[in-house]
Amino acid sequence: MSDEPGTPDTPTGGPRPEPLRFFGTSWVNHDDGYAGRRAAVAVGSLAAALVSCLVLRFAYQGLQIANTDSFVTVLVVAMFAICSALAFRNTWDGFGGRLDPDRQASLRGLLAIGFVGSLLAYFFRSLTEAPGEKLHREEYEKAREEYERRSSRRTGNPSKKRRSK
Structure with a gap:
């Protein structure tokens, strides 16, 4: 038996599962509050996405108050929409396989702008499994x-085996 909660029993010397953020190793046997954690991750990521959209709305209202040209407003809205779509896709693809670290580093700024897309990808994945569970499994x-x-x-x-004559 293992002393750590959420750590499955493995033979000595055998491979150990890699822990997932918020889930530890409970994803292996779906025990130790796995369903509750998945629900909490889904609710938390959706709440964070909604709060983020509220913050973006305040930014949009700031552009309206500043009486910026409509071209600037359209550019800002398009930038957040496109970056969010790219961040969603990148995050979703990351759940199914390992991503290239160099590509990730080059996309860091774009993914930061599109944080709403990443949060939504996390929400939708947590409806079916722990985010990253398929790859780790x-x-x-x-x-x-x-x-x-x-x-x-x-x-x-x-050396103790019998030799046939």
């Missing part, structure tokens, strides 16, 4: 299969 199962294959081949000390 595939990697963990592959590591367990490789470990089982390696450990089943070595069943004892080869």
